Amino acid sequence: GIQVEQSPPDLILQEGANSTLRCNFSDSVNNLQWFHQNPWGQLINLFYIPSGTKQNGRLSATTVATERYSLLYISSSQTTDSGVYFCAVDGDDYKLSFGAGTTVTVRA
C-alpha cells in the first residue's frame, strides 16, 4: 500500500500561534484527506484535497500531487485545535492509508 509519513510527530503551540503540518506520500493518489481527532476520540473530516489549495476558516491545506506532499496550516491557533491531525490517502481502491498523526497541543 501507499506509505504516508507525517511530521512533526508532536507540536506544542501557544494560543494565537501559526503552524504547518506536513504529509508526504510514496505514490500517486486519487484522494488525500486531512482529519482531526479531538481529545474524546472523534475523527472529523477537515479537507478532501487531492490537489490544489482549500481554506476553511483558520485552517487551510495545500497538496502538491506531483511532488507527493500536502501541508495543513493552522492560523491563530486556539485551545480547541488541540488533538491529533491525520493525513490519509488512497490510490484506486478506496482504501485509505493513514499516517501516524501529528499530536497538537495548544496552550492558553
Add this chain to the structure above:
Amino acid sequence: DVKVTQSSRYLVKRTGEKVFLECVQDMDHENMFWYRQDPGLGLRLIYFSYDVKMKEKGDIPEGYSVSREKKERFSLILESASTNQTSMYLCASSFRDNLNYGYTFGSGTRLTVV
C-alpha cells in the same frame, strides 16, 4: 445530522471470547470500513465492504471477520479474543462523487481483552 453509530463505547472481554462490534450508518453509503487505532501507528484497516454481502481484507485481517447483511450495518467479529486485540476500533462509511469524497467515522469502541 448524519451518523455512524457504534454499539459500545467501552468493552471488556476475556481471552478466548467471541466478540461482536456493531456499526450502523444512516447515510445510505455504499462503503463501510473497520479500523483499529494504536498509539504511534495511526489507523490500520482491518476489513472493508463495498456492498451488501461483500467484504475485502484490509492490511491486518488476521483474527477478525466481518458481516454485512444489510447496507446500513457492518459488524466486526473477533473469533477468539486475544490480549493483542486490545485497541480502539473505529467504524467508518464513505461516499464519493465527482466533486467530493465524504468519510464519516463513528465515536469508536475501546476494547480491552483481559
